Amino acid sequence: MPRQASSGTPSRSRRLAPPTLRFARPGLALLAGGALALILLAAHAAGQRRVLSPGPLAGTHAPMDARCQDCHVPRRGVADERCLRCHEPLGGGRLGHRAHVDLAKGHPDRPAAAEELRCVACHVDHRGRAQRLAVAGGSQCVGCHFRSLADHPEFAVLATRAVEEPGLHFSHALHVREVGRVKGASGTAACLLCHEARLEGRELAHVAFDRHCASCHAAQGSLGAVAPLPLDDVAAPESMSPGGARAEDFERGSGMIGKRSLRHRDPWVLLSLRRLRHDLDPQKYADAVRSLAGRRARLTAELERAAVVALDLEDLLARETQIRRELREADGRTRTSLPGQAGPNRALRERSERAAELARVAAEIALRQAGTPPARVALVSAHQGLLRQEIEALDSQRSDLGEAPAETALSPEARARKAASLEVLAAACKKCHVLSDGALAPVMAARPILGQARFSHRPHLLQLDCEACHAGGERSQVASDVNLTGIESCRECHSSAGVRQDCDSCHRYHPAPRAPGQEGER
Amino acid sequence: MTLPSVIGRSGRRWMKATAAAGAILVALHVWSTRSAYFRPNSAWGLSLGALATGLFVFEMAYPLRRPRARPLRHAQDWRQGHVSLGIVALLAIFLHTGGRWPAGWAGRSLLVLSIWTTLTGLLGVWWQTWIPAALTEGLRVEALYERIPELVSRLRAEADALAAEGGEVLRRFYETEVRDRLSAVTPSWSFLMDVRSGRERELEPFRRIALFVDPADQERVSDLMTIYIEKRELDAHHTMQGLLRRWPLLHVPAAGLLMGLLAVHVFSWFWY
Numbered sequence: 001m002p003r004q005a006s007s008g009t010p011s012r013s014r015r016l017a018p019p020t021l022r023f024a025r026p027g028l029a030l031l032a033g034g035a036l037a038l039i040l041l042a043a044h045a046a047g048q049r050r051v052l053s054p055g056p057l058a059g060t061h062a063p064m065d066a067r068c069q070d071c072h073v074p075r076r077g078v079a080d081e082r083c084l085r086c087h088e089p090l091g092g093g094r095l096g097h098r099a100h101v102d103l104a105k106g107h108p109d110r111p112a113a114a115e116e117l118r119c120v121a122c123h124v125d126h127r128g129r130a131q132r133l134a135v136a137g138g139s140q141c142v143g144c145h146f147r148s149l150a151d152h153p154e155f156a157v158l159a160t161r162a163v164e165e166p167g168l169h170f171s172h173a174l175h176v177r178e179v180g181r182v183k184g185a186s187g188t189a190a191c192l193l194c195h196e197a198r199l200e201g202r203e204l205a206h207v208a209f210d211r212h213c214a215s216c217h218a219a220q221g222s223l224g225a226v227a228p229l230p231l232d233d234v235a236a237p238e239s240m241s242p243g244g245a246r247a248e249d250f251e252r253g254s255g256m257i258g259k260r261s262l263r264h265r266d267p268w269v270l271l272s273l274r275r276l277r278h279d280l281d282p283q284k285y286a287d288a289v290r291s292l293a294g295r296r297a298r299l300t301a302e303l304e305r306a307a308v309v310a311l312d313l314e315d316l317l318a319r320e321t322q323i324r325r326e327l328r329e330a331d332g333r334t335r336t337s338l339p340g341q342a343g344p345n346r347a348l349r350e351r352s353e354r355a356a357e358l359a360r361v362a363a364e365i366a367l368r369q370a371g372t373p374p375a376r377v378a379l380v381s382a383h384q385g386l387l388r389q390e391i392e393a394l395d396s397q398r399s400d401l402g403e404a405p406a407e408t409a410l411s412p413e414a415r416a417r418k419a420a421s422l423e424v425l426a427a428a429c430k431k432c433h434v435l436s437d438g439a440l441a442p443v444m445a446a447r448p449i450l451g452q453a454r455f456s457h458r459p460h461l462l463q464l465d466c467e468a469c470h471a472g473g474e475r476s477q478v479a480s481d482v483n484l485t486g487i488e489s490c491r492e493c494h495s496s497a498g499v500r501q502d503c504d505s506c507h508r509y510h511p512a513p514r515a516p517g518q519e520g521e522r
Numbered sequence: 523m524t525l526p527s528v529i530g531r532s533g534r535r536w537m538k539a540t541a542a543a544g545a546i547l548v549a550l551h552v553w554s555t556r557s558a559y560f561r562p563n564s565a566w567g568l569s570l571g572a573l574a575t576g577l578f579v580f581e582m583a584y585p586l587r588r589p590r591a592r593p594l595r596h597a598q599d600w601r602q603g604h605v606s607l608g609i610v611a612l613l614a615i616f617l618h619t620g621g622r623w624p625a626g627w628a629g630r631s632l633l634v635l636s637i638w639t640t641l642t643g644l645l646g647v648w649w650q651t652w653i654p655a656a657l658t659e660g661l662r663v664e665a666l667y668e669r670i671p672e673l674v675s676r677l678r679a680e681a682d683a684l685a686a687e688g689g690e691v692l693r694r695f696y697e698t699e700v701r702d703r704l705s706a707v708t709p710s711w712s713f714l715m716d717v718r719s720g721r722e723r724e725l726e727p728f729r730r731i732a733l734f735v736d737p738a739d740q741e742r743v744s745d746l747m748t749i750y751i752e753k754r755e756l757d758a759h760h761t762m763q764g765l766l767r768r769w770p771l772l773h774v775p776a777a778g779l780l781m782g783l784l785a786v787h788v789f790s791w792f793w794y
Contacts, residue, residue, distance in 0.1 A: 142556075
């Protein structure tokens with residue numbers, strides 16, 4: 001009889017046995033996981049910080065890879081003051097969100113009412129050495145702004161037609177014609193003769209008289225002459241600093257003085273104009289002095305604040321004690337000031353500044369006590385050097401203002417004489433410049449008009465002619481013409497299917513750092 | 523065997539609930555990130571991380587389903603929950619990373635362990651449902667895993683006795699081509715594709731030798747074929763049941779390490 005295959009094992013069970021491997025038990029697995037956690041935490045406690053690191057820092061932060069406390073505050077996360085210690089050691093709030101809101105120059109209360117954004121909201125590290133921390137990505141912008149270039153409003157300078165007065169009488173049409181005739185250039189080549197490309201074409205240099213205009217307008221090195229004026233109305237050439245005025249340029253006689261040869265930005269003319277202006281309007285002189293003093297005081301205070309990150313621990317502790325004492329005094333002034341007096345607001349502002357500085361000093365002390373060395377002196381001294389240059393420039397402006405005008409009011413005849421002298425003095429300047437209230441208006445022509453954007457001409461010049469975006473320049477008769485086609489011309493290339501259109505390709509979030517001699521943006 | 527039949531009716535309900543939960547999570551993610559730059563430590567990112575952590579803790583509590591399955595009704599519900607919520611936890615992890623490959627070793631390990639644990643878990647679900655059914659439907663023999671070597675040695679002894687009774691041709695055929703194949707259990711990955719894998723090809727020698735043996739040995743050749751088939755089926759049982767027994771090695775230790783790293787990850791977030 002054929003053998004039949006058995007259908008079951010002798011003494012068999014119909015159920016399959018459950019897994020019985022000891023080393024796959026959950027308890028043991030959790031034990032192994034717990035052991036791993038303990039090992040990692042022990043390594044971290046022993047100083048191996050990288051075991052808990054979520055990833056390598058960006059290349060610029062690489063030296064801090066094993067010094068977590070340089071950025072992180074235990075149980076608080078990354079504190080902004082840790083970032084600002086290196087990126088804004090002088091303080092000032094340039095890198096805060098309120099400074100960004102202030103860029104719009106809207107209602108003055110908006111910056112104060114704006115919520116602060118932490119640095120790490122946009123700048124996220126621990127994503128590897130190749131990461132570019134400065135590039136935050138435009139996706140954060142859509143929280144307040146529009147989504148794409150298609151929704152971008154027309155440029156404010158075109159939408160409102162509110163252009164800063166150029167301070168110049170200038171006809172583009174005339175110059176395009178004449179430059180073409182004299183230099184034999186046309187189109188983009190003609191434009192670039194005056195609007196010189198610099199930094200490999202990324203920027204166009206400011207039009208400067210000496211470089212771009214003098215070849216035609218001061219062919220013999222002189223812009224003209226100044227007709228004789230009463231000597232009492234103008235600055236004495238001898239009173240000017242060496243090199244400011246050459247005696248042989250002047251004609252004198254009978255209490256009158258004239259100048260044979262004028263150069264651009266003639267220091268004697270400018271000083272004399274300033275003096276006449278102050279004689280005619282003493283209040284303006286006082287305002288100018290007060291403005292300079294205020295700016296100097298702010299810069300000096302900023303210079304003192306800058307030193308905090310470079311002080312050693314003893315000096316920091318002493319500074320902290322001093323600030324606390326000043327805070328108590330400021331509190332006292334706030335309480336004792338009566339409503340309606342100018343005191344309370346200033347006291348509150350001082351208290352707020354002292355409190356902010358106390359926070360910076362306290363943060364610095366905490367860092368030092370955790371073992372972080374002081375900030376590099378070179379970092380601080382570079383910024384301090386810029387501040388000192390600004391202060392020197394202000395001091396120079398103050399000395400140029402000269403002495404205060406006489407306190408006695410001018411007689412009508414003296415006033416009329418001085419006003420006439422002012423017109424004579426500025427006659428040569430008025431061919432191009434605008435004289436307003438006795439002062440030459442600041443020249444703002446050919447300056448960037450898209451103030452909140454950063455624009456590189458280079459890639460555009462490589463692909464387009466100037467007329468593609470600046471149509472109408474050859475017909476423009478006045479300097480206040482904007483000669484810009486508008487946002488629509490940008491959208492021809494910058495679109496979702498074309499060239500990049502993310503926000504940071506044109507805009508910067510943080511205001512630009514100020515240069516020496518320039519009132520900084522806040 | 524189709525997927526719906528593997529999952530079963532209650533399993534299909536759980537899968538639908540899982541799909542719905544996943545869709546809601548993705549929709550919330552898209553809505554939360556529509557106007558803000560996503561970061562794992564943003565409010566939404568932390569919510570996803572907390573959700574995944576809570577779900578993983580629930581997953582590790584799976585052994586608690588016996589002896590009591592409260593708060594879930596049955597151990598079966600707990601099992602379904604273990605599978606479904608594990609999938610949701612993995613989705614939450616993906617969303618928590620923001621679609622980025624983590625830059626540090628800890629983050630990468632966490633992500634890899636999460637994926638590995640979830641995938642091996644799903645593999646276990648598949649095997650635990652499909653293997654017993656495949657063995658039952660495809661094979662005639664049933665056997666306890668631990669007794670399979672003993673059964674194979676019994677089959678060999680039976681085959682030895684059968685061949686000894688036969689003629690010269692049969693004995694030579696048995697000694698050269700059959701005995702070695704009966705000497706030990708022979709597991710093979712091919713049984714995963716087909717529990718009867720290779721059977722027809724391996725029976726060809728038996729059919730061939732039947733043409734040459736004496737008529738008296740024909741029945742012995744047929745019995746040897748039956749013994750050989752039984753032995754192959756025991757091989758299939760050994761392979762497939764072995765997978766079911768060893769599968770937890772892939773899943774459980776990785777889950778334990780995942781929990782350890784997760785604890786370190788949560789601590790480092792709190793501390794830093």
